[in-house]
Amino acid sequence: MSINSISEIEFGAxxxxxxxxxxxxxxxxxxxxxxxxxGRFSSHExxxxxxxxxxxxxxxxxxxxxIAMIHNWAPSAEIKKVDTIFRAPVLADEGxxxxxxxxxxxxxxxxxxxxxxxxxxxNETRVFGTATVYIP
Amino acid sequence: MLDVEALKEKYLNYExxxxxxEIKPEDAIKFARLCGETGDRFLDANDPxxxxxxxxxTCLKGRGIPEGFPKxxxxxxxGQAVEVLxxxxxxxxxxxxxxxxxxxxxxxxxxxxxxxVTRIEFFDDKGTHLANSDSRIVFRERGDx
Numbered sequence: 053m054s055i056n057s058i059s060e061i062e063f064g065a066x067x068x069x070x071x072x073x074x075x076x077x078x079x080x081x082x083x084x085x086x087x088x089x090x091g092r093f094s095s096h097e098x099x100x101x102x103x104x105x106x107x108x109x110x111x112x113x114x115x116x117x118x119i120a121m122i123h124n125w126a127p128s129a130e131i132k133k134v135d136t137i138f139r140a141p142v143l144a145d146e147g148x149x150x151x152x153x154x155x156x157x158x159x160x161x162x163x164x165x166x167x168x169x170x171x172x173x174x175n176e177t178r179v180f181g182t183a184t185v186y187i188p
Numbered sequence: 189m190l191d192v193e194a195l196k197e198k199y200l201n202y203e204x205x206x207x208x209x210e211i212k213p214e215d216a217i218k219f220a221r222l223c224g225e226t227g228d229r230f231l232d233a234n235d236p237x238x239x240x241x242x243x244x245x246t247c248l249k250g251r252g253i254p255e256g257f258p259k260x261x262x263x264x265x266x267g268q269a270v271e272v273l274x275x276x277x278x279x280x281x282x283x284x285x286x287x288x289x290x291x292x293x294x295x296x297x298x299x300x301x302x303x304x305v306t307r308i309e310f311f312d313d314k315g316t317h318l319a320n321s322d323s324r325i326v327f328r329e330r331g332d333x
Contacts, residue, residue, distance in 0.1 A: 072224055082222045085215060086247035111265050112246045116223030119242050123227055131242040135269040135322075 055126035058162050058187040067152030067166065070121040072114075076144040079109040086110065096144070107144040114142050114179045118168045121150050122185055129185045132163065136181040147173045155182075162186055190258060190329065192302065196291050199254050205286035207250035209310075213278040216240040219247075239275035245310055245321045246270055250286045252306055252323070260302055260327040267324040274318045276310070282318070284308040289322060300329045 053068075055061055076096070083093035091098025092108055099107040115136045122129050142148060148170055156165035163186055170179035213233045220230035220241045229237040246268050276282070290305035303326050310319045 070224070073222070078222055082219070085218055085222070112243060112268055113223060115243050115246065115268055115270070116219065116225075116241060120220075120224035120226075123225060123230075127227055130275070131270075131272055133269065133271045134243060135267065137267045138265055 055187065056128065058157065058159055058164065061126075061154055061157055061164055061187065063154055063157055065154045067121060067125045067154075067168075070117070070124060070150040070152075072117040072120075072148060072150060072170075074109050074142060074144055074146060074148050076107050079107065079113060079144045082113045083110050086112070093144075104141060105143060106146070109142040109144055111136070111138045111179075114138070114170055115181065117150055117170065118152075118179075118181045118183065121152060121168065122166060122183060125152070126185070126187055128188050130188075131183060132186055133184040134181055135183075136179060138179055140176070140178045142170060142178045143172065148178065162188060189300070190260065190302065192291055192293055195258075199257060199288045200291060201287055201289070202254075203285050203287050204254040205250035205284075207248075207284050207286075209248045209282040209284055210280070211240045211244060211248075211276065211278045211282070213238070216244060216278040219244055233278070237275075238277060240278050242272050242275075243268075243270045243321075245276070245284075245308070245319045246323075248282070248284055248308065248310070248321070249323075250284055250308065252286075252325075253304070254288065260329060263304075263325040263327050265323070266303065266326040269320075269322040269324070271320040271322075272318075273320075274316065276318050281313045283311045283313075285311070298328070302327045302329055 080094040228235040289307035
């Protein structure tokens with residue numbers, strides 16, 4: 053269900069699950085767009101030569117997934133701040149999911165805080181983020 | 189071992205880079221699509237509220253570390269924060285002003301880690317402050333530092 057107003061949000065509510073496109077082609081296209089030319093983003097073989105298990109998704113793309121998840125949940129939401137901690141690489145061509153939970157609601161200022169976690173198929177946390185979001 | 193207090197005194201909070209940027213509409217749309225945005229304000233250049241993805245500024249970089257800053261070791265990307273003060277319309281000329289915002293340490297079993305937070309403050313051509321982008325880089329301190 054999409055959120056249209058802060059009055060619809062409950063403390064502790066889970067955001068709808070979000071499965072980002074972590075394919076090698078998407079990560080490689082993104083890295084190329086932002087000018088990150090390292091082989092770690094474009095080739096499993098080159099990434100292994102750099103010591104990674106396989107190609108990885110750029111960190112700021114993972115941050116973009118978190119923001120997109122919030123917009124999918126609340127289409128009119130305006131992101132005020134997102135702080136993202138990269139705990140471990142998000143591996144390309146591996147399935148990941150993102151969960152989110154509402155941790156604070158300030159109806160007076162129409163701001164909510166959301167904790168967001170990117171996990172891999174083994175349920176290991178790869179990226180953790182907190183967002184402050186204005187909901188009209 | 190590096191004297192972190194001396195580093196703070198010498199390097200924190202002074203601008204060491206100023207770079208001009210402009211976000212192309214087609215790049216903003218591609219960035220948004222690849223991250224999974226579905227709203228017209230991010231995907232349709234004709235939308236009246238068309239804007240760059242909120243964290244697009246994180247890919248706009250000037251110089252990352254001040255000239256003369258000591259070599260600590262190999263840095264790793266530890267995190268990224270973005271603060272949106274006003275949505276950025278693609279095509280707006282931007283100026284990014286960079287300073288070292290924080291220097292702090294954490295000590296674990298494997299030794300001391302030094303964290304540098306580099307902040308780029310983005311302004312439009314009228315001087316309006318639009319966004320901040322913080323890059324957090326962690327260095328494992330070398331024995332000979």
